[in-house]
Amino acid sequence: MEKKELFGRCPYVTSQKVLTGKWSMYIMYLLKDGPVRFNELQRRMPEDMTHTTLSRQLKSLEKEGLIVRKVYSEIPPKVEYELSEIGHKFEKVLAELEIWGKEYIEYWNERNKENLL
Numbered sequence: 001m002e003k004k005e006l007f008g009r010c011p012y013v014t015s016q017k018v019l020t021g022k023w024s025m026y027i028m029y030l031l032k033d034g035p036v037r038f039n040e041l042q043r044r045m046p047e048d049m050t051h052t053t054l055s056r057q058l059k060s061l062e063k064e065g066l067i068v069r070k071v072y073s074e075i076p077p078k079v080e081y082e083l084s085e086i087g088h089k090f091e092k093v094l095a096e097l098e099i100w101g102k103e104y105i106e107y108w109n110e111r112n113k114e115n116l117l
Contacts, residue, residue: 018064021057023049025094028083031067032091035080066090 006013019025023045030036030044042054058081061067066087072078083090
């Protein structure tokens with residue numbers, strides 16, 4: 001029996017594949033307020049991230065149409081990244097993830113506090 005390809009048919013599988021990469025959602029969060037230059041993005045990442053890793057993640061998000069890369073023809077070269085139209089629609093998801101994340105942090109802290117007793 002042949003397995004069905006769920007990408008493009010199932011919203012959960014499609015979302016999961018489009019948002020691959022450890023930092024994709026966090027990068028989109030950093031871009032929600034407007035364009036950000038590459039080096040600024042790298043400085044805002046919570047962990048040390050190599051130039052190559054960030055570049056690879058940005059290329060993936062751009063390929064999926066979630067962000068837009070804008071190159072200015074000046075010296076030194078200036079490159080900015082911002083959310084695309086479909087990327088901005090993800091802001092509602094980010095807001096809900098923030099709420100759930102805060103609730104989970106409370107749950108996790110309570111659970112660990114109980115385990116210490």
